[in-house]
Amino acid sequence: MNTNLAAETAGNAVSGSGRRLPQELNIFFILIAIALIFEVLGWIFAGQSFLLNPQRLTIMILQVSVIGIISVGVTQVIITGGIDLSSGSVVGMTAMIAAGFAQSSTWARAIYPSLTDLPAIVPIATGLIIGVLAGLINGALIAYTRIPPFIATLGMMVSARGISKWYTKGQPVSGLTEQFNFIGSSVAPVVVFLVVALIFHIALRYTRYGKFTYAIGANVQAARVSGINVEAHLLKVYAIAGLLAGLAGVVTAARAQTAQSGMGVMYELDAIAAAVIGGTSLSGGVGRITGTVIGTIILGVMTSGFTFLRVDAYYQEVIKGMIIVAAVVVDVYRQKARRKV
């Protein structure tokens, strides 16, 4: 196994040399800048601090935790040079199916009346398995039929949404057990998000799994020649993305204390946005989980900031779109400038 090559191609991402600053530091400064802008505007227009408010700091991350969990998986997919459009729909599908096994016997209209009050591990495991299955189908289609990831996951996006609507004919699944709801209560989603991020940060930076992932994204031919089983590895990466989308579905249902077939609509785009803001390159081979975490938090800070400043809802989306593009443009220029030096 030519580990030299893997290490070399991963060099973009693993910048332990100290010769240049880690890329996500840029993104971190952008996060700080956005937060400071809201801080200043807060004192001017709202007469209070934006940041010195523990409750607000929590909600900033809490409201994007689910996006963050998905984004950790999507980041890995994008690093391999792929894309995953199915994650939002997989969230809806797993939320519906998992919640069906999480209903309390006190709820009159359980979809499986004989399967109520099950321990929370049953719905959680169900959700994760469904997520992995969706990911495996994505991965198998991409690795073995060679159709573009965009198409394979687009198909899954449409089908999984169809399943989430068909499963109960559109009816919501409510009356979930306290035990199940715990995973979505208080700051539990934040904990899940950060633990997931930490695990895959380590996996990408310090394990062979990570080296292969970067190698495939940087140059798939070179990766193949150096002995990496590209197909098997892609299957793994998409299965992990599916697993995390499944986990996000479980957390979403637990947080809302209900599952609805429309859950997760457009989440895939927010997750991709978080990864890209965080410095993951859509052309593959470049990206880090730390960047994605910061990218995710930027989305959360913007949502809270707009509400804080009472920006009219009609303008929020317009401004959000501009900030996403601006963040990436600034980063591209900074990287160009650095390369010239």
Add this chain to the structure above:
Amino acid sequence: MKKFFASAAIAATLMTGTAHAETIGVAMSLFDDNWLTGLRTSMEDYGKTLDGVKIVTEDGQGDIAKQQSQVDNFIASGVDAIIIMLVDADSGAAISKTAAAAGVPLIFVNNAPSNVDSLPDKQAFVGSNEEQAGTLETQTICKMLGGKGKAVIMQGQLGTTGQRGRTKATHDVLATPECKGIEIVEEQTANWMRTPALDLMSNWLSAGLEFDAVIANNDEMALGAIQSLKAAGRSMDSVAIGGVDATADALQALEAGDLDVTVFQNAVGQGKGAVDAALKIVKGEPIEKKNYIPFELVTKENLAQYKK
């Protein structure tokens, strides 16, 4: 008149003779919405009870263009009548024209088309007046607050008929002499859904926003607000919360004393009314152009009759 009855009788005998006499195409705006699902299933269930009536449904997925082509497809496949829940009121006029040109009976359900006052032959509207929901909800909240205080409004997805109508009604009620002591301190969208409402309310609370009432465009958002307020330790007695739809989850919250008011929009009444209207037109019977099924106010007092 005699002639009419005679022909109707002949038509009736003809119909009972064939295996499936009428196929009704139902074009829904959206499948993944609780209330709309209730409307859709009520039409499907009612159709099953009628001999020889076959109902086929399509999901417009909130897309005007998609819905228009679904109507075209229904017409091309030769359905006997079309029932449509419009994605948007303003797209109704064009669809009305298409159906009229093809001579296919068309019933608008729930969402009135912009040309509701000048519908051509073989077309009718069955539904409720969106604004009435916001009016009933806001009047109750106003009474609970005694006509003064501070209120926040949670809007549905911006640009949708429900969001526009209900929000306008809320504003109108709060402008009346009895209720103008109530100040709207915040107004934002939470896209009809629970989690965004939960986050929106948490953001408001973190800004130290003070209010006595939450007026939400639907129940799901009211429930999200309740979850957030409870997590923040706010007593449910200190805030009046209103929603619209009377979903099962909302009735549960109403019973628990968390939600104070919701408005029942009669999905079964509208669905049944639409199917009946379509069949009447097919059989050539006369029909009202506009058929209103009223909204009904639901509070703790009359809760029992809405719980299934």
